[in-house]
Amino acid sequence: MQSRIELNPEYALLEVTLEPGEKVVAESGAMVGMDSHLKLTSQSRGGILKGLARKMLGGESFFQSTFEAESAPGRVLLAPGAPGDIREIELPAGRSLMLQSSAYLASTPDVTLDTKWGGAKGFFSGAGLFLLKATGPGRIWFNSFGAMATQAVAGQFVVDTGHIVGFEETLNYSISKVGGLKGLLFSGEGLVARFAGTGTVYVQTRNPASFAAFLHPFRPVKNE
Amino acid sequence: MQHELLFKPSFAMAKFHLEPGESIIVEAGSMVGMSPNMTIKTSIGGTRQGFFGKFFNFLIALVRKFLGGESMFFNTYVPTGGPGAVWVAPGMVGDMVAVPLSAGMCLIIQPGSFVASTPGIVLKTRWGGLKSILGREGAFLLEASGDGMLWVNSYGGVKEIQVDGAFICDTGHMVCFDSSLNYRLRMAGKGMLTAFKSGEGLVFEFSGRGRLWLQSRNLSTLVSWITPALPR
Amino acid sequence: MEIKLEYRPAYSMATVNLNPGESFRAESGAMVGMSAELEMETSSRTQKGGVLKGLARKLLTGESFFLNTFHARTVPGHVMLAPANVGDLVLHDLNGELLVQSTCYVGSEPSIDIQTKLGGFKNFFGGRGFFMLKAVGKGPLLLSAFGAILEVDVTEPFIIDTGHLVAFEPTLDFKIRRVGSWFSTFFSGEGLVCHFTGRGKLWIQSRNPGEFGGIVGPMLPPR
Numbered sequence: 001m002q003s004r005i006e007l008n009p010e011y012a013l014l015e016v017t018l019e020p021g022e023k024v025v026a027e028s029g030a031m032v033g034m035d036s037h038l039k040l041t042s043q044s045r046g047g048i049l050k051g052l053a054r055k056m057l058g059g060e061s062f063f064q065s066t067f068e069a070e071s072a073p074g075r076v077l078l079a080p081g082a083p084g085d086i087r088e089i090e091l092p093a094g095r096s097l098m099l100q101s102s103a104y105l106a107s108t109p110d111v112t113l114d115t116k117w118g119g120a121k122g123f124f125s126g127a128g129l130f131l132l133k134a135t136g137p138g139r140i141w142f143n144s145f146g147a148m149a150t151q152a153v154a155g156q157f158v159v160d161t162g163h164i165v166g167f168e169e170t171l172n173y174s175i176s177k178v179g180g181l182k183g184l185l186f187s188g189e190g191l192v193a194r195f196a197g198t199g200t201v202y203v204q205t206r207n208p209a210s211f212a213a214f215l216h217p218f219r220p221v222k223n224e
Numbered sequence: 225m226q227h228e229l230l231f232k233p234s235f236a237m238a239k240f241h242l243e244p245g246e247s248i249i250v251e252a253g254s255m256v257g258m259s260p261n262m263t264i265k266t267s268i269g270g271t272r273q274g275f276f277g278k279f280f281n282f283l284i285a286l287v288r289k290f291l292g293g294e295s296m297f298f299n300t301y302v303p304t305g306g307p308g309a310v311w312v313a314p315g316m317v318g319d320m321v322a323v324p325l326s327a328g329m330c331l332i333i334q335p336g337s338f339v340a341s342t343p344g345i346v347l348k349t350r351w352g353g354l355k356s357i358l359g360r361e362g363a364f365l366l367e368a369s370g371d372g373m374l375w376v377n378s379y380g381g382v383k384e385i386q387v388d389g390a391f392i393c394d395t396g397h398m399v400c401f402d403s404s405l406n407y408r409l410r411m412a413g414k415g416m417l418t419a420f421k422s423g424e425g426l427v428f429e430f431s432g433r434g435r436l437w438l439q440s441r442n443l444s445t446l447v448s449w450i451t452p453a454l455p456r
Numbered sequence: 457m458e459i460k461l462e463y464r465p466a467y468s469m470a471t472v473n474l475n476p477g478e479s480f481r482a483e484s485g486a487m488v489g490m491s492a493e494l495e496m497e498t499s500s501r502t503q504k505g506g507v508l509k510g511l512a513r514k515l516l517t518g519e520s521f522f523l524n525t526f527h528a529r530t531v532p533g534h535v536m537l538a539p540a541n542v543g544d545l546v547l548h549d550l551n552g553e554l555l556v557q558s559t560c561y562v563g564s565e566p567s568i569d570i571q572t573k574l575g576g577f578k579n580f581f582g583g584r585g586f587f588m589l590k591a592v593g594k595g596p597l598l599l600s601a602f603g604a605i606l607e608v609d610v611t612e613p614f615i616i617d618t619g620h621l622v623a624f625e626p627t628l629d630f631k632i633r634r635v636g637s638w639f640s641t642f643f644s645g646e647g648l649v650c651h652f653t654g655r656g657k658l659w660i661q662s663r664n665p666g667e668f669g670g671i672v673g674p675m676l677p678p679r
Contacts, residue, residue, distance in 0.1 A: 007381030010234040010466045011318060013440040029445050033438055036390035036429060039376055079397075079440045081449025083317060083380065083542055085466065105266045120419055136536035146467035146542065151489075163538075195493065203489065205469040208453040210485050210540035211444075212663070218673025230662070234466040235543065235603030237662040253667055257608075260651065313620075315540055315667040317603065336671075413547040447675045454676065455488060 001108070003139070005086050009147050012086035014106065015077040018069035026078050026106035028063040035074035041066050066109070080105050080143035084204065087148055091136025099132045099166040102208070103142045111138035133169070142166060146206030153195050161191045162207035168199035227373070229320055233381050236320035237313040238340065240410035242303050248310065249347070250340045252297035256311040258426070265300045298347070314377035318439065321382055323374045324398075330369040330403035337376045337399045337439075344372035355420050367403070376400055380441030387436050392427045402434030457565070459596055461545050468545035469538045470562070474528035481525045482563035482598075486537045490526065490560035493532040497525045537563055539600035541665060546605050548623070550597040556589045556623045559602075559665060565595030567649050590626075596675060599623055603663030610652050618648045621665035 001024070002017040013032065016024050029040060042065045067076045080086070086105060093111045107113070113135040134140050144165045151157060153171060161175065171193060195201055225247065226241040237256060240248050252266065301310045314320070316336070325331065325345060332350070341347065348367045368374050378399050385391060387405055401407070410429045430436060457480065458473040469488060484498065526535045539545070539562050547556065550568060562569045564570065571590040591597055601622050608614070610628055618632065631651045652658065 007233070007383065007440050009463070011380030011426035011440045013383060029448060031394055031427075031444075032440065033385065033391060036392050047590070077383070077438070079380070079442070079445075081442070081445035081447075083441055083446075087420060102452070132330065145470070146538070147463035149463070149469075151594035156492045157489065157493050160487055163488045205463050205467040205488065205538050206542060207485075207538070207540070208450060212450050212453040213455065213485070214540045215669060215673055215676060216679065219454075219676045219679040220674055222678040230606070231465070231604035235662040237604070237606075255617050255649075256620045256662065256664075257507045257614060260615055262615075312602070313662050315664065315671045317663055317668070434461070443672065443675065446672065451677060455679075 003088060003141070005088065005141075008074075009085040011083055012079070012143065014141055015075055016078065016090075016106070017075045018067065019073050019074060020069050020071055023066055023068045023109050024076065024096050024106055025109055025111075026065050026076075027080070027104055028065050028066065030078045030080060030105060031065065031067075032077040032079050033092060034067065034076040037070070037072055038074040038076060039068040039070055041068070046080050054142065078141075082143060082208070083146040084144040084147040084206070086141055086143045087202070088139060088141050090139055091103055091134065093137040094135065095134050096135045096169040097142075097166050098169055099134055099142055100164055101130045101132050103165045103202075103204075104132055104134070104142065105141045105143050107134065107140040108138040111136060111140050142202070144202070144204035144206075145208055145211070146204045149203045149205065151203050152197055153197065153201055155196070157195045157201060158192050159195070159201065159203060161193050162209045163203050163205070164193060165202035166206045167201040169194065170197060171195050171199040171201065172197045195223045227322070228381055229322065233319040235313070235317055236322060236377070237311060238246050238322075239311050240301075240308065240340070241307065241309050242301070243307050244303060247300050247302045247343055248340055249343065249345075250299050250301060250310070251314070251338050252299055254301070254312050254314055254339060256313050258301065259303070259308040259309040261304050261306060262301050262308045262310055263304055265302070267298050267300065290364050290452055300343075308447055312375075316377065316379040316443075318378045318380045318441065319382045320375055320377045321437070323376060323438035323439055325368060325370060325372060325374055329402050330367060331374065332403050333366040333368060333376060333400040335400050336443075337378065338368075339343075339375040339377050341368065341374045344374035345370045345374055376437070377439075378437070378444060380439045380445075383438045383440060385436045385438060386433075387430050388433050389431070391430045391436065392428070393436065393438055394442060395426050395428055396444050397438050397440070398428055399437040399439050401430065401436040404432060405430045405434040405436065406432045457596065459547055459598065461547060465544040467538075467542060468600075469535050469536055470545055470547070471534055472526070472563070473532065473534045474526065476528050476530050477510045477530050479525055479527045479566050480535065480563055481523050481566045481568075482535070482537050483539075483561060484524050486539060488536040489522065490535040490539050492532040493528070493531050494535055495527045495529060497527065523570075537598065539645065541600070541602045543601045543603045543661065546599050546601065546622075546659065548597045548599060549595075550591055551594050552592075552598065554591045554623055555626060556591055556597075556599060557587050557621045558587050558655045560599045560661070561589055561591075562598040562600045564591060564597045565593070568593035568595050568597060577670055599659070601659070601661035602665045602668070603661045606660050606662065608658050608660060610654070610656055610658055612637055613651065613653045616650045616652065616658070616660055617664060618650050619666045620660045620662070621650060622659040622661050623671045624652070624658035627654055627656035628652050628658060629654045
């Protein structure tokens with residue numbers, strides 16, 4: 001399996017070339033194009049009901065597509081919904097990366113993805129955004145809204161939760177509101193994470209909540 | 225006419241410098257700046273002549289404008305009393321590509337991707353039929369032929385694929401392709417359920433030989449990505 | 457105070473390094489992260505504003521104009537700032553006055569006075585308000601652009617689409633005009649333009665937020 005990230009960092013595109021017998025799993029909706037002879041199937045995480053429930057909650061469905069090369073090699077091009085960068089990392093066996101749900105793009109089938117991981121209550125104020133736990137071994141590709149900055153934490157680091165792409169599970173964190181009532185009302189998010197310990201935090205230089213607040217006035221108005 | 229593309233590949237913008245007698249056709253709504261001696265003439269998509277032709281064009285343009293998406297109104301910029309400049313940028317973020325066309329060539333363009341063309345290019349709105357509506361491209365495709373230069377934009381970055389055999393692409397990621405390619409609308413994967421669940425609902429399957437330009441971002445996935453973050 | 461810009465030109469982010477006793481003011485919602493030692497003061501007033509004026513601004517344009525001030529007290533610290541939309545940032549060394557399109561203001565040295573000079577016009581065909589701020593004083597001024605930033609030296613009259621305006625020097629004269637007749641304004645999609653005369657610098661952004669919002673907005677669920 002070969003992978004290449006192109007058109008980065010602005011509108012990064014992932015190209016995966018599969019040898020016969022190889023598979024790659026991707027977030028549903030991520031396919032840009034592929035050689036016709038590849039086999040495309042889809043699954044939902046945690047069974048069909050759980051997947052549908054999440055879709056109805058408003059947004060992130062967490063269905064996945066599996067691309068497989070059967071008798072001949074083939075390539076598949078994948079891209080996320082947000083404008084920004086893509087990063088590839090190799091996860092050693094047993095090591096985990098926490099990812100903001102919309103940051104997950106693709107992974108090799110041996111990576112386990114836990115979407116029921118409940119330890120992230122209150123991490124994001126929007127419904128439909130949740131934390132995903134990805135455990136190795138295997139390769140994982142994730143994306144950012146905006147540029148992706150790697151922040152090595154040694155001590156303390158405060159970051160707006162909307163700017164978090166992911167972080168290593170070795171870090172401890174606490175969530176607090178910032179700006180009081182005004183913060184939540186007018187800037188949308190107002191939640192920060194205070195990280196402590198040692199590990200890497202992947203930060204994105206744009207915030208979906210601020211972008212959503214920009215788009216909000218352009219939405220169609222419901223007819224009463 | 226002189227032309228230059230700035231800010232590639234992130235937020236490309238074109239600068240056109242026109243001599244007296246020259247003109248450029250530009251998608252409505254994409255002007256960034258211009259010299260005060262430029263005149264703008266607005267016309268409606270398509271080159272059908274005659275009363276019914278013009279009326280049909282008008283209807284198509286209105287339908288497109290209110291269906292949301294590409295308006296299919298074109299502005300022709302002509303300088304008066306000396307040379308003039310017009311600067312142009314599309315609405316979506318991303319790149320722009322200048323594609324030269326010569327007699328015998330024909331390019332099929334996703335309407336939202338058209339930015340500008342020189343007067344020698346003939347633009348026709350082609351009713352894509354049911355194919356295109358289901359493909360979420362809207363009901364129309366744009367066909368460009370003739371002699372001159374064409375500018376298209378990509379939402380995101382642009383990737384050119386040489387199709388030689390069979391290639392499938394998501395409908396929202398298609399910018400334009402050589403008309404020498406055959407295309408067919410298909411459900412991704414086997415069966416309806418797979419297509420719905422996989423998100424790759426509908427795709428174009430290309431066969432034959434020719435160039436296909438893809439964009440690395442897609443409006444539908446932008447919408448599904450940002451929706452959970454929208455205030456209620 | 458030292459301000460560094462990174463990830464240009466598409467997703468620019470500013471890191472403001474503050475020495476003890478220094479402060480920096482930024483639009484609320486612009487904070488990406490900061491060192492734990494900084495103190496963040498949230499304020500709903502501009503110097504001559506007050507809470508009510510702030511709210512009024514929000515209603516007019518949908519754009520809130522609340523400011524946070526970051527203070528380094530006894531130890532140095534840094535704050536990372538980014539705007540809402542994708543694109544570039546420009547750091548302008550202000551010494552005098554500059555007119556800034558409201559959505560392009562990110563932050564400034566607190567001694568710079570930000571006046572909401574209401575040269576405002578509701579864009580009839582976009583529903584999106586447009587108004588200018590006036591920055592007066594001396595010090596660093598951080599501006600954002602939707603898209604790339606182009607600095608233009610105006611020597612001859614030039615017309616700019618209002619949605620593409622970032623900032624301009626007050627030595628320039630400007631008139632807001634419609635393009636052509638009412639018919640052509642509606643169908644040409646061009647709406648309002650700014651006709652500049654005189655001499656001075658202006659900054660434009662290579663994407664138009666109103667145009668972009670008009671494409672994506674209708675595809676979103678209704679509000």
